Amino acid sequence: MNRFSYSRPGNVDTAVGELTRHEGAKFIAGGTNLLDLMKENVERPNHLIDINHLALKTIEDTEDGGLRLGALATNADTAYNDKVESRYPLLSQAILAGASAQLRNMATNGGNLFQRTRCYYFYDTGTPCNKREPGSGCGAFNGFNRIHAILGTSDENPETRCIATHPSDMAVALAALEAVVRITGPNGERTVPIADFHRLPGNEPWLDTTIQPGELVTAIDLPAKGFSDYYAYIKLRDRQSYAFALVSVAVGLEIENNQITDARIALGGVAHKPWRKPEAEAMLVGKTVTEADFQSVAETILSGAKGYGHNTFKIELAKRAIVRALQRAAKIETKS
Ligand SMILES: Cc1cc2nc3c(=O)[nH]c(=O)nc-3n(C[C@H](O)[C@H](O)[C@H](O)COP(=O)(O)OP(=O)(O)OC[C@H]3O[C@@H](n4cnc5c(N)ncnc54)[C@H](O)[C@@H]3O)c2cc1C
Numbered sequence: 257m258n259r260f261s262y263s264r265p266g267n268v269d270t271a272v273g274e275l276t277r278h279e280g281a282k283f284i285a286g287g288t289n290l291l292d293l294m295k296e297n298v299e300r301p302n303h304l305i306d307i308n309h310l311a312l313k314t315i316e317d318t319e320d321g322g323l324r325l326g327a328l329a330t331n332a333d334t335a336y337n338d339k340v341e342s343r344y345p346l347l348s349q350a351i352l353a354g355a356s357a358q359l360r361n362m363a364t365n366g367g368n369l370f371q372r373t374r375c376y377y378f379y380d381t382g383t384p385c386n387k388r389e390p391g392s393g394c395g396a397f398n399g400f401n402r403i404h405a406i407l408g409t410s411d412e413n414p415e416t417r418c419i420a421t422h423p424s425d426m427a428v429a430l431a432a433l434e435a436v437v438r439i440t441g442p443n444g445e446r447t448v449p450i451a452d453f454h455r456l457p458g459n460e461p462w463l464d465t466t467i468q469p470g471e472l473v474t475a476i477d478l479p480a481k482g483f484s485d486y487y488a489y490i491k492l493r494d495r496q497s498y499a500f501a502l503v504s505v506a507v508g509l510e511i512e513n514n515q516i517t518d519a520r521i522a523l524g525g526v527a528h529k530p531w532r533k534p535e536a537e538a539m540l541v542g543k544t545v546t547e548a549d550f551q552s553v554a555e556t557i558l559s560g561a562k563g564y565g566h567n568t569f570k571i572e573l574a575k576r577a578i579v580r581a582l583q584r585a586a587k588i589e590t591k592s
C-alpha cells in the first residue's frame with residue numbers, strides 16, 4: 257500500500273491550486289478507474305484531491321442552443337437526463353452501452369474522458385509497457401493483442417511503441433457530436449474540441465490527452481446539432497454487458513427529402529482516441545439514402561488500418577459495423 261494524503265476542496269480554484277502545488281497529486285471523482293489503477297500499483301499518487309464537492313454536477317442549456325454537461329454529473333444522470341435523451345439520444349445510447357448500472361452511478365463525465373486504456377500489459381506491472389513506464393517496451397506488440405488498435409498506432413521505435421486503444425464509449429459519441437471540453441487551470445479557462453482532447457500515441461504514448469499540468473475539466477459542451485432523428489451506436493464486444501468495445505461506431509446523419517445533408521461517423525476500440533475520417537463522411541453528403549455507398553465509406557475509414565496478429569479481425573469487423581450503423585441510422589431495413 258502506498259501512502260497518500262487526501263483533501264476535499266470546496267471550489268474549482270482551490271482544487272486547481274492544490275493540484276498545481278502538490279507534485280504527484282491526482283483528482284479523484286467517482287474513483288471507478290483511479291482506485292483500480294492504484295490497487296494494481298499502476299498509478300501511485302501521493303495526494304488525492306476529492307473533487308466530488310465541486311459545483312459541477314448540473315446539466316443545463318447553453319446560449320447557442322446546446323447543452324452543458326457538468327464534469328461531475330454521473331454517467332447515469334447524464335444518460336437518463338430528459339434533454340440528453342431527447343436531443344442527444346446517440347450520447348445516451350453510447351453511455352448506456354458502457355460498464356454496468358452500478359459503475360455508471362459512480363462514474364463521472366470528466367472521469368470518463370480520462371479513463372485509461374484496458375491494455376492487459378498496462379495493468380500488469382511485471383511486463384514492459386511504454387505507457388506505464390516510458391522506454392520499457394510494449395508487451396502487446398508481440399503479445400496477445402486481440403483488443404488493440406488497428407489505426408493511428410505508433411509501432412516503429414520499441415521505446416515509444418504503443419498500440420493501445422481508448423476504452424470510452426461516451427467519448428466516441430462526443431466525437432461524432434463534436435463536443436467541446438471546458439477546462440480550468442492555473443492560467444484560467446480554455447476550451448478544447450473533443451477531436452483535440454485525446455491524442456494518438458506518437459512519440460509520447462504515456463500521454464493520453466492534451467490536458468496540461470494543474471488543469472481540471474469542468475464541463476463538456478454539446479453543440480445544438482444533436483442528430484436526434486437519424487443516429488446509431490453499435491458496440492461489438494465479447495460479452496453483451498460489462499465489457500469494453502472491440503469495435504464501436506457512432507453515426508449521426510441529417511437527412512432531408514431522402515438526401516443526406518450531414519454525416520458524422522466516429523469509431524471506438526480501434527485507436528488511441530475516437531477515430532474520425534472527415535473525407536469519408538463527405539462521401540455521403542448530397543447522396544440520397546439509397547444511392548449512398550456505405551461499403552466505400554467503410555473502406556475509406558479503414559484505409560491504412562493495420563493488424564498485429566490477434567486483432568487483425570477488427571479491420572473487417574469495423575467495416576461491417578460501419579455499414580450496419582449507417583443502415584440503422586438511415587432507417588434502412590436489413591434482413592438480420
Ligand atoms: C469493470 C468496469 C467496466 C467498465 N466498462 C466500461 C465500458 O464498457 N465503457 C466505458 O466507456 N467505460 C467503462 N468503464 C470505465 C468507467 O466508465 C470509468 O472508470 C469511469 O467513467 C471513470 O470515471 P470516474 O469518475 O470514476 O473517474 P476516476 O476513477 O475518479 O478518475 C479517472 C481519472 O480521471 C481524472 N479526473 C476525473 N475527473 C476529472 C476532472 N474533472 N478533471 C480532470 N481530471 C479528472 C482522475 O484524476 C483520474 O486520473 C468500466 C469500468 C470498470 C471498472
Ligand code: SF4
Pocket residue numbers: 373375376377378384385386387388393394395396397417418419420461
Ligand atoms: S499497447 Fe501501449 S499500453 Fe499496451 S503494453 Fe504497449 S505501450 Fe503499454
